[in-house]
Amino acid sequence: MTVLFPKWTNKVPAYLALGAGSAGLLVVLVVSFWFSPKNTDVGYQPYQPISYSHKLHAGSLGMDCRYCHRAVEEGAAASIPDAATCYGCHQHVKKDSIQLESLRAQFVPDAPDDHPVEWIKVHLLPDYAYFNHSVHIAAQVGCKSCHGRVDQMEIVRQVEPLSMGWCLACHRDPAAHIRPLDVSVTNMTWEPNEASKTAAMKLLDWDGDNVPKLNPPTHCSACHR
Ligand code: HEC
Ligand code: HEC
Ligand code: HEC
Ligand code: HEC
Ligand code: HEC
Incomplete structure (x- = not known):
């Protein structure tokens, strides 16, 4: 028997329903699907x-x-360091290392190959999803919650799906990810405990003054602007 509609087409009606009212979003999601x-x-x-x-x-x-x-606290993007950041140390440390040749070349005037290091992106959201690091850092969500134990990685690896379901799971129940103010967001070994979760719940709750201090959004236009 010929398969007229492969299995993935089952999902199309659901997408159509979701995108109702927004042709733009519809185009975007069909494209993103393929x-x-x-x-x-x-x-x-x-x-x-x-x-x-x-x-x-x-x-x-x-x-x-x-x-x-450097931009992670103020910007949407975390930023990748330029060669000068590395060279600050590596003009002294391991300065003859073969592994650092392309880096050094950038500081030689008129060098034949003085182009920036082309780091390959690991984490990448589709353009139609809005994400901002600084808001999460200000809310005391640690790097580890989204990137895992980077300090143990020889080569960076993506450990979380970065899917919509993943974003929403935390937005609905973020208490375990919100650190006390005296714990750095870059601390890689911190684990949540009962006291930290209780303190986080207070920040998320609105029975005190009726204004939530932290308010992870779940409405569509927060992330699809
Ligand atoms: C709430 C989740 C979350 C937290 C917390 C978080 N990140 Fe990210 N990070 C992301 C996502 C999602 C992307 C992909 C962003 C994109 O493609 O637009 C990303 C991308 C990056 C990138 C690639 C450059 C960029 O900005 O796209 C770097 C570097 C990075 N994160 C470092 C960090 C560091 C360092 C911390 C802690 C200080 C941190 N992140 C905390 C989710 C997070
Ligand atoms: C604060 C100083 C410092 C900065 C900044 C720094 N490094 Fe290093 N790097 C070191 C030290 C120390 C070592 C280890 C040297 C040793 O093994 O004795 C090292 C080792 C290395 C090595 C291994 C070299 C070899 O031959 O074994 C590479 C590759 C490297 N760094 C790349 C970079 C890159 C790329 C950047 C910028 C993103 C950078 N480093 C930024 C201090 C630094
Ligand atoms: C010495 C500079 C340096 C330090 C310190 C550093 N990083 Fe990075 N980071 C880089 C460079 C260079 C890249 C791009 C190359 C790569 O992916 O390894 C990068 C890439 C990343 C990425 C992947 C970016 C992408 O393309 O999606 C994440 C996530 C990240 N770093 C998180 C962290 C976290 C968390 C810490 C602290 C535990 C940290 N980094 C400390 C230099 C640094
Ligand atoms: C580990 C928990 C966690 C994860 C994962 C997470 N968030 Fe959040 N996010 C938060 C918290 C906490 C806030 C509330 C910040 C506040 O109210 O100050 C927030 C706020 C936001 C906001 C509102 C602030 C703003 O920037 O306009 C947006 C948008 C957002 N997150 C997008 C995302 C997206 C997109 C993802 C997935 C790629 C994601 N978040 C994953 C915890 C998380
Ligand atoms: C907290 C942030 C956040 C909120 C709120 C959110 N989305 Fe998303 N959405 C995302 C991210 C991130 C992606 C990209 C996921 C990926 O790349 O796998 C996405 C992807 C999608 C897609 C494409 C699905 C796919 O498989 O490619 C659709 C459709 C969508 N969202 C619709 C919605 C609708 C409708 C709502 C409101 C009910 C909503 N989103 C609310 C973050 C969010």
Whole structure:
């Protein structure tokens, strides 16, 4: 028997229903369905142009994430460091390392290949989904909640699905992810406990002054603007 409609088409009516009233969103979701990028997958771990290790720099050397990801507290994007950030140390440390040749080349005037390091993106949301790091950092959600133990990764790997269901699961019940103010968002070993969850519930609750201090949204237009 010929299969006229492959299994995936079963989902189309549901999408149509969801997108009702918004032709733009409809186009976007049909397109996203067909071209769902590989790099939104858990386990995605591309090799990078320089074998930079988070396990060494953030783990063994204990460097804070914000030394390199400087925009994470103020910006939507966390930002990837430029070569000068690395060169600050590597003009002194391991300065002849073969692994750092392409980095050094950028500081040689008129070098034949002085182009920036082209890091390959690991985490990537579709354009139609809005995400902002700074809001989450201000709410004391740690990097670990969304990126896992980066300090143990030789090569960065995606550990969470970054799907809508994943975003919403936390937005509906975020207490275990909200840290006390005296625990850094970049601390990789912190675990929630009863006291931290109770304190978080107070920030999320509105019986006190009727105004929630933290309010993770679940309405569509928060993330699809
Ligand atoms: C010495 C600089 C440096 C430090 C410190 C650092 N990173 Fe990075 N990070 C990078 C560079 C360079 C990349 C891009 C190459 C790669 O993916 O390994 C990156 C990539 C990442 C990515 C993947 C970005 C993408 O493309 O999706 C995440 C997530 C990340 N870092 C989180 C962290 C966390 C969490 C910490 C602290 C525990 C941290 N980083 C500390 C330099 C740094
Ligand atoms: C609430 C979840 C969440 C938290 C908390 C979080 N991230 Fe991210 N991160 C994401 C998502 C989602 C993306 C992909 C964003 C995109 O493609 O627009 C991302 C992307 C990145 C990237 C790639 C560059 C970029 O901004 O797209 C880096 C680097 C990164 N995060 C580092 C960090 C660091 C360091 C921390 C802690 C200080 C952190 N993140 C906390 C969810 C989170
Ligand atoms: C705060 C200083 C510091 C910064 C900033 C820094 N590194 Fe390093 N890096 C080190 C130290 C220390 C070592 C380990 C040296 C050793 O093994 O004795 C190292 C080792 C390395 C190595 C291994 C070299 C080899 O031959 O074994 C690479 C590759 C590397 N770093 C890449 C980078 C990149 C890329 C950046 C920028 C994203 C960066 N580093 C930023 C201090 C730094
Ligand atoms: C681990 C928990 C957690 C995860 C995962 C998470 N969020 Fe949030 N998010 C929060 C909390 C807590 C707030 C409330 C912040 C506040 O009220 O100040 C929030 C607020 C927001 C807001 C409203 C603030 C703003 O930026 O306009 C948006 C939008 C948002 N998140 C998008 C996302 C998206 C998209 C994802 C998935 C890619 C995601 N979040 C994943 C915890 C999370
Ligand atoms: C907290 C943020 C958030 C909220 C709220 C949210 N979405 Fe999403 N949505 C996302 C993210 C992130 C994706 C991308 C998921 C992916 O790449 O797998 C997405 C994807 C989608 C898709 C495409 C599905 C697919 O499989 O590609 C549709 C349709 C959609 N959302 C509709 C909605 C509707 C309707 C609502 C309101 C009921 C809503 N969203 C609320 C974050 C959100």
